[in-house]
Amino acid sequence: MVLVIIVAITAFLVAEAVPALQADDANFLTETEWFPNQTPPEFGIAALAWGTLVTSVIALVVAVPVALGIALYLSHYAPRRIATTFGFVIDLLAAVPSVVFGLWGFTVFIEPVRSFSVWLNKYFGWIPLFGGDGPFGRSFMLGGLVLAIMVLPIITALSREVFRQTPTANEEAALSLGATRWEMIRTAVLPYGRPGVIASVMLGLGRALGETIALALTLGFINEITVNIIQNGGNSIAANIANGFGEAGEIGRGALIASGLVLFAITLVVNMAARAIIYRRREFTESAA
Amino acid sequence: MTAPAQTAPGRDPGLRGRRTPLLVLVGVAVVAFGVSAAICYGTGFGNWVLVLVMGLILYLVGSFFAINRYEGRRAARDRTWGALIHSAFVLALLPLVSVVWTLISKGTERLDLNFFSTSMNNIGARDPDGGAVHAIIGTLEQVAIAAAITVPLGVLAAVYIVEYGRGRFTLAIRFFVDVMTGIPSIVAGLFVLAFWVLIVTPWFNNGQPAFSGFAAALALSVLMLPTIVRSTEEMLRLVPAPLREGAYALGVPKWKTIVRVVIPTALPGIITGIMLSIARAAGETAPVLLVAGGSDAVNINPFENNQTSLSLFVFQQAGDASRFAPARAWTAALTLVALVLILTIAAKLLAGRNRLRR
Numbered sequence: 001m002v003l004v005i006i007v008a009i010t011a012f013l014v015a016e017a018v019p020a021l022q023a024d025d026a027n028f029l030t031e032t033e034w035f036p037n038q039t040p041p042e043f044g045i046a047a048l049a050w051g052t053l054v055t056s057v058i059a060l061v062v063a064v065p066v067a068l069g070i071a072l073y074l075s076h077y078a079p080r081r082i083a084t085t086f087g088f089v090i091d092l093l094a095a096v097p098s099v100v101f102g103l104w105g106f107t108v109f110i111e112p113v114r115s116f117s118v119w120l121n122k123y124f125g126w127i128p129l130f131g132g133d134g135p136f137g138r139s140f141m142l143g144g145l146v147l148a149i150m151v152l153p154i155i156t157a158l159s160r161e162v163f164r165q166t167p168t169a170n171e172e173a174a175l176s177l178g179a180t181r182w183e184m185i186r187t188a189v190l191p192y193g194r195p196g197v198i199a200s201v202m203l204g205l206g207r208a209l210g211e212t213i214a215l216a217l218t219l220g221f222i223n224e225i226t227v228n229i230i231q232n233g234g235n236s237i238a239a240n241i242a243n244g245f246g247e248a249g250e251i252g253r254g255a256l257i258a259s260g261l262v263l264f265a266i267t268l269v270v271n272m273a274a275r276a277i278i279y280r281r282r283e284f285t286e287s288a289a
Numbered sequence: 290m291t292a293p294a295q296t297a298p299g300r301d302p303g304l305r306g307r308r309t310p311l312l313v314l315v316g317v318a319v320v321a322f323g324v325s326a327a328i329c330y331g332t333g334f335g336n337w338v339l340v341l342v343m344g345l346i347l348y349l350v351g352s353f354f355a356i357n358r359y360e361g362r363r364a365a366r367d368r369t370w371g372a373l374i375h376s377a378f379v380l381a382l383l384p385l386v387s388v389v390w391t392l393i394s395k396g397t398e399r400l401d402l403n404f405f406s407t408s409m410n411n412i413g414a415r416d417p418d419g420g421a422v423h424a425i426i427g428t429l430e431q432v433a434i435a436a437a438i439t440v441p442l443g444v445l446a447a448v449y450i451v452e453y454g455r456g457r458f459t460l461a462i463r464f465f466v467d468v469m470t471g472i473p474s475i476v477a478g479l480f481v482l483a484f485w486v487l488i489v490t491p492w493f494n495n496g497q498p499a500f501s502g503f504a505a506a507l508a509l510s511v512l513m514l515p516t517i518v519r520s521t522e523e524m525l526r527l528v529p530a531p532l533r534e535g536a537y538a539l540g541v542p543k544w545k546t547i548v549r550v551v552i553p554t555a556l557p558g559i560i561t562g563i564m565l566s567i568a569r570a571a572g573e574t575a576p577v578l579l580v581a582g583g584s585d586a587v588n589i590n591p592f593e594n595n596q597t598s599l600s601l602f603v604f605q606q607a608g609d610a611s612r613f614a615p616a617r618a619w620t621a622a623l624t625l626v627a628l629v630l631i632l633t634i635a636a637k638l639l640a641g642r643n644r645l646r647r
Contacts, residue, residue, distance in 0.1 A: 003465055005511065009472075009480040016483040069377025077374060086378075088637070093385060095565075095633045097572025099600045100622045103607050104388050107615065112338075119339075149384045156381075180367035203471060210473020212575040213604055238475045242575055242604075253487075260479040264472070271471035275464060 006268075013261040020254025028258065034223050034240065036248065036255035043255050045262055047223040051140070051236040052263070054229065055215060056208040058144025059151055064201055066148075067155035074156075075163040076185060087160065094153035102217035105146035106138070110218075113142045117230035128227050138220035140229040143236070146214050151204035158203065162196030163189055195277050202274035206267050212238035237263045309359040317355050321347035345376065396623025399616045409602075410586040417613045421621045423587040424602035427502055428628075430591045431581070431598055432571050434506035435513055440563055443517030444552075450518070451525040452547055463522075469515035474508075478576030481508040486580050500582030502591030505598065508576035513566045520562025524555040557639055564636035568629045574600040599625040 021028055023041050031044020070090075074083045117136035124130045166189045174184040215236050221243065222233035241256045248256055322344035329340045349369055357365040404420040412419035446466075450459055481504050490499040528551050536546040552559070577583075582595035583605060597605075599621055606618035 003462065005514075006465060006469065008484065009476065009511075012480060012483040012488070013476075016487060066377045066381055069374045070381050073374045073378045077371065078378075089385070091637070092630060092633060095568055095572070095629055096388070097574070097600055097625055097629060099572070099574045099603045099607075100392065100626055101388070103603060103618055103622055104391055106607070108387060108391050109384070152381060180363055182367040182370040183363065185370075206471040206473075210471075210475065212473065212475040213578075213600075217604070217607055238473060238575070241475055241479070242578055245579055253482075257479050257483055260476055264476045264479075267471060267473055267476070268468065271468045274471075275467045278467075279464065 009264065010261075013257055013264065017254055017258035017261055020251045021258055023251050024255070032223055032225055034235075034244070034255075036252040041251050041255070045237060045259050047225050048235055048237045048240050048259060049262070050225045051219065051234045052209055052238070052266075054140050055144045055147055055219075055234070055236055056205060058140060058229065059147035059208045060201065060205060062145060062148040063152045063155060063204065067152050067204075068159060068197065070152075070156045071160040071163055072185060072189070074160050076181070076189065087157075090153045090156050090160075094157060098150060098211060098214045099217075101146055101150050102214035105142060105214060105218040109146065110137050110142055113137065113139075113145060117141060120230060129229055131228055131231075135232050136230050138218060138232045138234075140219070140234045143215050143218045143234060144229070146218050147208045147211055150211065150214060151208050154207055155200050155204040158200035159193065159197045162193040162200070166192045195280075199274045199277045202270055202277070206270045206274065209270065210238055210263060210267050212242050215239035216242040309356050313355050313359070314352055317351040318344075318348050321345075321351050349373070392619070392623050392626060395616070395619035397620075399620040400623065404617070404620055408585065408587045412585070413611075415611070419613070419617060421599060421602050421617070421624065423584065424597050424599045424621065425624070426587060426589060427505075427577075427581070427584075427591075427596040428571055428598040428600070428625075430589075431502050431506045431509060431577065431596070432567055434503060434591060435509035435570055436563070436567055438506070438510045439513045439517055439566075443514050443563075444521050444559065446514075446518045447521035447525055448547060448552075450522050452543070452551070466515045466518050470519065472512070472515075473575075474512055474573045475575040475579070477511040478508045478579035480511060481505075481576065481580050499593075500580060500595050501593060502581055502588070502596035504580035505577045505596065506591065508580055509570040509573060512573060512576070513570050516566040516569065517563055520565070521555075521559050524558030524562065525551060527558070528554045561636045561640040564632050564639070568632035568636070571632070572600055572625060572629050574598075574604050577601045578604065599628070 020036065020041075024031075024036075024043060028044050030046050031042060032047040034043045034048070035041065036043045074087055074090075078086070114137040117130075117139065120130040121136065170188040170192065171184055174188040175181075179187060216239040219234040219236065219239055220232040221235050221239075223235050224233060226233065237259050241260055244252065244256055322340070325344035325347055326340050329343065349372055352372070353365045353369045356368055403418055405422060405425070407418060407420035408423035409419045409421075410423075446462075450462060454462070485504050485507055486498045486500060490501075490504075491497060532550055532554060533546055536550045537543075541549070577598045578601055581597065581601070583597045583601055584595040585597075588594050588596050603618050603621045603625065606614045606621065609618075
């Protein structure tokens with residue numbers, strides 16, 4: 001039944017996407033512009049895929065170290081009461097709808113990010129990442145950081161479970177050999193948890209790649225391939241679907257469905273890889289968030 | 290590098306013996322933040338945030354060397370990593386606090402009776418009023434229909450996997466259920482758009498694609514199904530085998546054992562899983578945006594004409610140019626979060642009372 005659904009998703013998306021792809025006057029994979037409603041229609045996912053990739057990478061670079069830190073804190077440092085309370089809070093955080101994070105991102109969070117961008121641009125403008133001359137704010141950086149906050153609870157919750165399941169015997173063995181707490185974590189907990197942590201990061205990546213509404217509210221909607229992450233601009237596959245859907249005609253709809261098919265394929269591969277790691281090691285059997 | 294006095298190989302008295310005096314650490318902290326402030330304000334390089342960040346880094350480096358001097362390298366590593374892990378925790382709390390605070394302070398602005406008794410019908414850009422009653426109705430109906438579709442299907446699928454499933458086929462199903470939990474919500478929305486709205490509905494709508502709340506419910510079902518299957522499956526596995534064997538020993542047929550023994554035992558856990566997936570579905574925006582179309586007026590019939598939902602309402606008000614829109618968006622967001630959190634907390638409390646433990 002589930003297999004049927006996955007096959008059906010692919011089949012119907014392909015069926016709706018093909019006419020639009022045939023009408024496409026540009027190369028779908030390399031074209032950066034997205035004008036499916038003009039005649040002749042010209043659109044491609046290169047810039048969108050780039051935006052999806054950049055925001056997800058920013059999100060993971062920021063979220064993974066912090067999430068692992070929190071997970072270690074909750075599993076090996078915090079007193080029991082704090083650990084249970086904040087474990088609960090983290091679970092609640094994972095349940096907050098993405099539209100709320102999007103709303104918060106583009107009304108509140110944009111201010112510190114903008115001033116940080118201006119500062120980065122002033123002193124580190126010679127690095128292409130932080131170049132440009134504004135305006136700043138609705139950028140890859142804002143989108144990526146909001147995404148980071150959203151994937152943080154997922155990675156934290158899963159890797160906390162992994163760290164917790166380190167056999168107590170291993171930990172005690174390390175401690176009894178005279179290891180400090182950090183040495184115990186490095187020699188006993190981290191090697192044991194590595195496959196689980198990799199899997200949880202990939203699940204977080206899957207979530208970041210498919211996130212729609214938060215990015216639809218925080219990115220600046222300029223289709224271009226750029227390494228500049230602080231200037232207004234950026235677009236992603238999922239956000240483009242949400243924002244472009246309203247004004248899409250017949251071909252525009254098909255074009256959006258085609259881009260969704262690409263997104264589906266990417267997330268399917270990422271998720272399958274993550275699950276394959278989990279299944280092979282059977283490190284934890286927790287149901288995924 | 291001054292190595293700690295070694296008394297015997299493998300024993301490091303530095304770990305249990307001397308501690309770094311507190312005064313030294315305080316001194317390091319003062320110097321670190323002082324230097325950081327001097328650099329930042331002296332050169333006009335940044336503001337107080339940078340002072341804090343740079344001060345923290347300088348303190349970590351400084352304290353590493355101080356502890357290294359007094360207690361040895363291993364203790365220094367240990368304490369510095371511990372401090373880093375603690376600061377990761379504090380760092381993550383900041384956005385969380387900010388989100389909650391904004392949600393409450395801005396969300397209560399329009400938290401009045403009018404918000405819960407009017408829709409956005411005939412509300413122009415200059416009208417301060419307007420409410421979300423149409424969105425609340427939409428969310429409740431769509432989620433209810435989605436639950437009515439997925440709960441029987443999901444529970445039956447889980448029963449099949451646990452009680453009847455054998456071999457490779459079942460393993461494959463489990464694997465793909467797991468993979469499906471990671472499908473982006475927008476792809477589920479596109480699927481229902483391609484399948485239901487664009488291909489099926491034109492048959493009974495004079496050839497025109499029809500957006501409806503029911504289509505949104507279908508999309509939410511695609512998202513809810515895998516989570517319900519997974520959580521139910523896990524709960525069924527926790528039912529002790531002796532319970533089943535006892536029923537078989539009394540000559541009870543398999544189907545009756547499942548209906549009268551296995552499912553009642555696992556019921557609290559199953560309900561917890563269902564509530565969590567409902568909470569998640571209630572917050573989804575993208576699929577509703579694609580297939581329900583959105584609407585400004587109350588539409589009670591989910592099978593005909595456009596509908597909206599709370600999350601879609603938040604999204605649309607957030608993009609609205611009216612100066613009264615942000616307040617409406619925040620209040621709707623607060624309502625939505627309250628709804629989701631009540632469901633989640635109730636589910637967790639129920640799980641806490643569950644006698645079946647992992």
